[in-house]
Amino acid sequence: MKVEIWSDINCPFCYLGVHQFLVGLGDFDKADQIEVIHRSFELDPNQERGASGNVVDHLAEKYGFSPEDSANGELQLAEKAKEFGLPYITSGRDFGDSFDMHRLVHFAAESGRAEDMLLALLHANFGDERPLFGSHERLVEIAVAEGFDEAQVREVLADETRYAQAVRDDEKLAHELNCQGVPYFVLNRHFVISGAQPAEVFTDALRQGWEHYSGATSM
Numbered sequence: 001m002k003v004e005i006w007s008d009i010n011c012p013f014c015y016l017g018v019h020q021f022l023v024g025l026g027d028f029d030k031a032d033q034i035e036v037i038h039r040s041f042e043l044d045p046n047q048e049r050g051a052s053g054n055v056v057d058h059l060a061e062k063y064g065f066s067p068e069d070s071a072n073g074e075l076q077l078a079e080k081a082k083e084f085g086l087p088y089i090t091s092g093r094d095f096g097d098s099f100d101m102h103r104l105v106h107f108a109a110e111s112g113r114a115e116d117m118l119l120a121l122l123h124a125n126f127g128d129e130r131p132l133f134g135s136h137e138r139l140v141e142i143a144v145a146e147g148f149d150e151a152q153v154r155e156v157l158a159d160e161t162r163y164a165q166a167v168r169d170d171e172k173l174a175h176e177l178n179c180q181g182v183p184y185f186v187l188n189r190h191f192v193i194s195g196a197q198p199a200e201v202f203t204d205a206l207r208q209g210w211e212h213y214s215g216a217t218s219m
Contacts, residue, residue: 001034001213003206006041006174006184007118009098009132012077015122016084017183017196022115024202030210038114040102040170041182049160052096052134059095080196087127096133099167104143106163107156113148120146188213 005021007014025031059070074090081088101121108117124142125132132138136157143153156162177186185193185202187209193202 001030001188001206001210002037003034004037004039004186004189006039006170006179006186007122007182008041008043009101009118009121009125010043010095011182012081012088012126013196014183015088015126016077016081016086017185018118018122019084019086020196020199021183021185021202023199025206027199027203028206028210030206034206036115038105038109038118039174040105040167041174041179041184042098042102042167042171043182045171047097047099049097049099050134052094052131055093055095056091081126087123089126089129092129093125094131094133098133099164100136100139100157102167102170103156103163104139104153106166107153108143108148116146117143117148 003021003025005018007018025034025036028034056067056070056074059065059073060067063070065073071091074088074093078088078090104121105114105117108114120142121132121139124130124138130138132142136154139157140150140153144150174184177184177189177192179186179194181194183194183196185205187193187205190212191205191209193205
């Protein structure tokens, strides 16, 4: 059975939801027979390339919140992350263009390690105090720490066309599947789960999807 997951490194609910999906997958007895594909989705595809800024200020401007409300929202997300056993930086975190990060996830997918790259980038954004956006050197540092070849990573980042079409194809497919927000989980192009759900919701969905998948293939 195939599970496709659309997410963005900028998205705190993706940080929580992808981790909870993996916990739920670990509790599913057919986990070794599930193919997980990570797909790209930019919350702001019109973001200027290389742009970065303070996330609280960005949220206040984008949604018309006061800075205080934006900051309180970050605190609430930190509490939810704590429930899931995840670190979450509530002040000083940045926001920006994630396109190059999505290209790196596609690069990692060629060696079967898309998930490793995605999780490393999500953790760097939400669980590390150091800025993430607007610096290729920071991306190289994260990728190398995760065991990727430095020269290959630099080659990808230096060529803006590498994996760019793969990112756009993912986003086009998301639109075709009526994905309007992330995280977005699609099981065998039949069952859909959206948002950062608890692990048991994903486990139950995998079981239901497997029963449907098994029944369909046995006909």
